[in-house]
Amino acid sequence: MISNSSHPVTTQAALTAEDVNVYYGSNLAVRNVFLEIPKNRVVAFIGPSGCGKSTILRCFNRMNDLIPGARVEGKITFKGQNLYAKGIDPVETRRYIGMVFQKPNPFPKTIYENIAFGARINGYQGNMDELVERSLRGAALWDEVKDKLKGSGLALSGGQQQRLCIARAIAVEPEVILMDEPCSALDPISTLRVEELIHELKQQYTIVIVTHNMQQASRVSDLTAFYNAEATETGNKIGYLVEYDQTQTIFHNPTEKATQEYVSGRFG
Amino acid sequence: MTIDNPQNFGSDRPSEASNFNINLAGRYKLDRIFESLTWIAVAIALLVLATLIIDVLADGLPRLSWDFLNNFPSRKPEQAGLKSALFGTIWVMSVVAAVSFPLGVGAGIFLEEFAGDNWLTRIIEININNLAGVPSIIYGLLGLQVFVRYMEPLTGGRSILSGGFTLALLILPIIIVSTREALRAVPDSLRLAGFALGANRWQVVREHVFPLAIPGILTGTILALSRAIGDTAPLITIGALTFISFLPEGLQSPFTVLPIQVFNWVSRPQREFHDNAAAGIIVLMVVLLLMNATAVFLRNRFQKKAS
Ligand SMILES: Nc1ncnc2c1ncn2[C@@H]1O[C@H](COP(=O)(O)OP(=O)(O)OP(=O)(O)O)[C@@H](O)[C@H]1O
Ligand SMILES: [Mg+2]
Numbered sequence: 001m002i003s004n005s006s007h008p009v010t011t012q013a014a015l016t017a018e019d020v021n022v023y024y025g026s027n028l029a030v031r032n033v034f035l036e037i038p039k040n041r042v043v044a045f046i047g048p049s050g051c052g053k054s055t056i057l058r059c060f061n062r063m064n065d066l067i068p069g070a071r072v073e074g075k076i077t078f079k080g081q082n083l084y085a086k087g088i089d090p091v092e093t094r095r096y097i098g099m100v101f102q103k104p105n106p107f108p109k110t111i112y113e114n115i116a117f118g119a120r121i122n123g124y125q126g127n128m129d130e131l132v133e134r135s136l137r138g139a140a141l142w143d144e145v146k147d148k149l150k151g152s153g154l155a156l157s158g159g160q161q162q163r164l165c166i167a168r169a170i171a172v173e174p175e176v177i178l179m180d181e182p183c184s185a186l187d188p189i190s191t192l193r194v195e196e197l198i199h200e201l202k203q204q205y206t207i208v209i210v211t212h213n214m215q216q217a218s219r220v221s222d223l224t225a226f227y228n229a230e231a232t233e234t235g236n237k238i239g240y241l242v243e244y245d246q247t248q249t250i251f252h253n254p255t256e257k258a259t260q261e262y263v264s265g266r267f268g
Numbered sequence: 269m270t271i272d273n274p275q276n277f278g279s280d281r282p283s284e285a286s287n288f289n290i291n292l293a294g295r296y297k298l299d300r301i302f303e304s305l306t307w308i309a310v311a312i313a314l315l316v317l318a319t320l321i322i323d324v325l326a327d328g329l330p331r332l333s334w335d336f337l338n339n340f341p342s343r344k345p346e347q348a349g350l351k352s353a354l355f356g357t358i359w360v361m362s363v364v365a366a367v368s369f370p371l372g373v374g375a376g377i378f379l380e381e382f383a384g385d386n387w388l389t390r391i392i393e394i395n396i397n398n399l400a401g402v403p404s405i406i407y408g409l410l411g412l413q414v415f416v417r418y419m420e421p422l423t424g425g426r427s428i429l430s431g432g433f434t435l436a437l438l439i440l441p442i443i444i445v446s447t448r449e450a451l452r453a454v455p456d457s458l459r460l461a462g463f464a465l466g467a468n469r470w471q472v473v474r475e476h477v478f479p480l481a482i483p484g485i486l487t488g489t490i491l492a493l494s495r496a497i498g499d500t501a502p503l504i505t506i507g508a509l510t511f512i513s514f515l516p517e518g519l520q521s522p523f524t525v526l527p528i529q530v531f532n533w534v535s536r537p538q539r540e541f542h543d544n545a546a547a548g549i550i551v552l553m554v555v556l557l558l559m560n561a562t563a564v565f566l567r568n569r570f571q572k573k574a575s
Contacts, residue, residue, distance in 0.1 A: 066463060068385055095466030105457040107476055117475060118465035165461070172465055 013077075014039040014176055014206040015060055015097075020074035022055050022064065030055050030239040033074075035225060037176075042202050044217035044247065045210045047227030047262070052239030053210045056227075057178050059083075060208065061097040062090035078176070095122050098169035102181040104161035106153035106168070111136075111145050114153045114164055118172040131171060139167035140197050159190025166197065170205070177201065179209040183216065195220050214263055217247065224250040226259045328546030336547055340513040341529065345540030350548055352512045353529035356428070357497065357555065359516050360525055363432025364439070364496050369489055372440050376447025376485075381473050400441035407438040408505025416506050424520025426507040431523060434502050439492035446488020450481040483567040490563035494556055500527040526552045 017035040021028060030052030037043050045053040055064070062083060064070040076083045083093055095118075106114050115132045124131065132149065136142040141163040145156070153164055162182055169177055179198075183191040191213075198207055198220045211217050217224055225244040229237040243250065243259045254260045339349025379396075383389045411434030415423050423429040454477045462472035503509075503525060509532065512524040524532075526548060533545035 061464065063460065063464065066460070091463075091466055091468045093466075094464055099460075099464035101457065101460065101464075103457060105455075105461045107458060107461065108480065117462075118467070121465070121467050121471045121475075168461075168465065 012039045013037065014079065015208070016075075016077045017056065017059070018075040018077070020056065020059060020072065020076060022052065022059060023069075023071040023073070024067070025069040027236055028238050030227075033241045035241065035244060037206060037208060038223070039206050040202060040204070041222040042198060042207045042209060042220050044221035044224045045208065045227065046212070046214070046217050046224060047239070047242075048229065049212075050237055050239070051227040051229040053227055054180050055239070057099075057180055057208060057210055060176070060178055061094045061099055063094075063099065065090050095172050096174050097176040097178060098172065098174035100162070100165050100169055100177060100179040100182045103185055104158055104165050106156070106161050106164050108152065108154055110150050111153050111156075111164060112149040114168050115171045118168060122172050124172075135167040135171040136164075138170050138201070139163045140193060140200075141167055157190070159186045159193060162186060162190070162194060163197065166194070166201075170201070174205065176206045176208065179207065181210050181212065184212065191216070214251075214265070218251050221247045223247055226250060226254075226256075226262060228258055228262075324546045324549050326546075327543050328548070328550045331543045331547040332550060336544075337551070341511060341524075341532075342513075345538055345544055348533075348541070348544055350526065350529050350551060352515060353524050353526045353548070354551065354555075355515050356512070356523035357525040357552075359428045359519075359523060360432045360435065360503075361493065361497055361559075363428060363519065364435045365489075365493060367433060367436035368439050368443055368492065368496075371436070372443025372489070372492075373447050373485055375440075376444045376451065377473060377478070379444070380448045380451040381477065382469060396441050396444050400445060403501075404438055404499050405501040405505055407434055408502030410434070410437065411502055412506045426510075426522055427520045428516055428523045429519045430506055431503050431508055431525070432519075434506055435496040435499065438499065438502060439496050442492040442495065443485075443489050446491070447481070447485050450484025450488065451477060453484060454480045479570070482570045486563050486567045486570070490560055493559060497525075497556060497559070498527050498552065500525075500531055503528060504531075526555070 013036045015035075015037040017033045020030070020033040020035075022030045033056055035056075045057065047053055058064045058067075059072050059076050060078070060083070064072055072084060074084075078093070078097065081088070107117065109117075112132055115135050116128050119128065119131055133142060133146075136145060141160060144160060145151075145164075148155075153161065156164060162185070166177070166182075183194050186194065195216065198209065201207060209217075209220065223245065224247045226242045227239050228242045229239045231237050243254055243256045245254070250259060251263050254263065336349045337354065338351055339347060340351050341353075342348040379389060379393065411430060415430035415433045416425055419430075423433070458476045458480070459472050462476050467475070508522075508524055509528055510522060510524065512522060516523050530545045530548040530552065533541040533548065536542075
């Protein structure tokens with residue numbers, strides 16, 4: 001637990017980051033991140049491009065393991081467990097901490113198979129048809145696709161594809177969903193649908209969302225973390241967490257000047 | 269060249285301020301020159317191919333008959349046939365496919381999906397790329413020593429197995445390289461999507477990567493097999509250039525194959541044997557086309573299934 005009074009500890013923490021540094025090869029990309037993500041809240045990561053939002057996000061479900069040369073220092077805990085401790089299996093971790101990517105990436109298979117895959121590989125014992133329907137309803141997609149479950153997932157619109165990816169993520173019944181700019185490839189209407197969806201999902205899941213859209217951050221999130229990057233003498237940019245607080249506070253009464261400038265669009 | 273340009277947009281700026289020299293006429297000219305050059309390249313290739321085929325057809329077609337397919341080789345050209353060579357080719361190619369496909373695809377999957385990027389895999393990679401360029405006769409020497417001599421109890425010496433193994437070695441690098449290329453063409457986003465759901469590597473590869481790569485893998489494999497079916501040098505090296513007037517009885521039988529039979533006929537002085545050779549080439553080409561057609565058929569089926 002972090003005993004930092006400026007950090008809003010409201011409920012039980014789902015995820016924490018304690019002094020996390022991430023390296024790509026020998027380059028330090030993000031440094032000294034302390035963060036506590038409470039259960040059943042939506043946390044937004046904002047900040048200029050290249051400041052390490054995606055990098056930190058990937059630490060939470062160990063997707064960084066898949067990047068050659070990436071190295072994580074420090075402690076990331078999920079429900080008190082250090083995810084980077086010896087003996088922790090990243091494959092199992094990812095079933096509890098799902099991810100939705102920037103570009104919708106449904107499998108080139110049927111809509112049904114897109115949902116069923118995750119459940120099947122994780123040894124789901126229940127009724128698959130029910131699970132598919134429940135997941136699609138959960139992602140507010142059921143009514144649009146219920147007649148074409150055997151159709152290709154790629155035949156959907158971008159917004160529908162992204163909701164299919166969300167449905168796919170919740171089908172394995174995770175506790176946390178990480179979303180890396182989930183709406184950046186979507187039109188405003190689809191974006192709104194996904195945002196509404198996030199509001200509903202909050203009841204059951206903890207959500208961390210990276211976004212470049214300030215309105216979106218203020219609309220969907222309870223807490224906001226603002227990251228920034230500073231250049232070293234060698235020209236490398238190192239990201240760090242500037243400020244983390246209630247979204248209200250970050251947007252209307254931030255402590256740091258940089259935050260104030262960024263959220264009001266007068267940055268750089 | 270003056271082009272009466274109907275789309276004269278005029279310019280809002282004084283002309284001396286412009287840094288652009290549009291020069292449409294010159295650009296179109298370059299366009300046309302390159303178009304003609306590429307067209308000439310196509311024409312030359314087609315011309316050579318057509319000459320070859322017409323020549324072979326003219327010489328060989330009259331000789332082509334059921335008897336030609338169904339007779340064993342003979343000293344009398346008009347009675348000679350290529351039954352043993354045709355069957356030998358089918359047997360050998362079956363061995364080649366059965367050995368090289370699983371080994372090559374397996375190695376390709378391992379190197380591309382499972383192996384990390386370290387000095388060992390890099391050395392393996394460099395070696396495989398180099399092996400793809402080694403002359404086939406070197407593989408013949410290797411096959412002679414290893415399969416025909418050392419492994420004689422298993423292969424039966426100058427047998428179908430030895431020939432098949434040798435040709436399989438020859439095309440293994442090609443299959444590995446094309447498998448890796450096909451796998452690399454599968455977008456990473458699909459792998460990430462699989463991993464993010466808690467799949468392990470094998471599950472991701474089997475369910476998402478491999479099905480998408482199959483068409484490419486099949487294309488590469490068939491190209492490799494086409495190379496194997498026509499390659500004579502390694503088989504001559506392991507001693508398959510013999511007079512065979514019986515059908516193979518098993519994997520350890522001695523054998524001959526179509527290109528060797530053709531080679532044999534071509535090297536005789538009589539003109540009639542040369543016609544036999546042309547007819548043999550036609551048969552070889554038909555077998556090749558059938559093989560390619562099978563591959564295209566399989567590929568289309570998998571492509572439909574994947575989408
Ligand atoms: N796979 C990688 N290999 C090497 N360096 C990387 C890799 N991914 C990110 N980086 C570096 O890490 C730093 C942080 O990148 P990251 O993608 O986390 O930024 P971001 O905040 O998500 O940016 P954006 O808003 O543009 O998505 C950047 O300097 C980037 O160059
Ligand atoms: Mg990012």
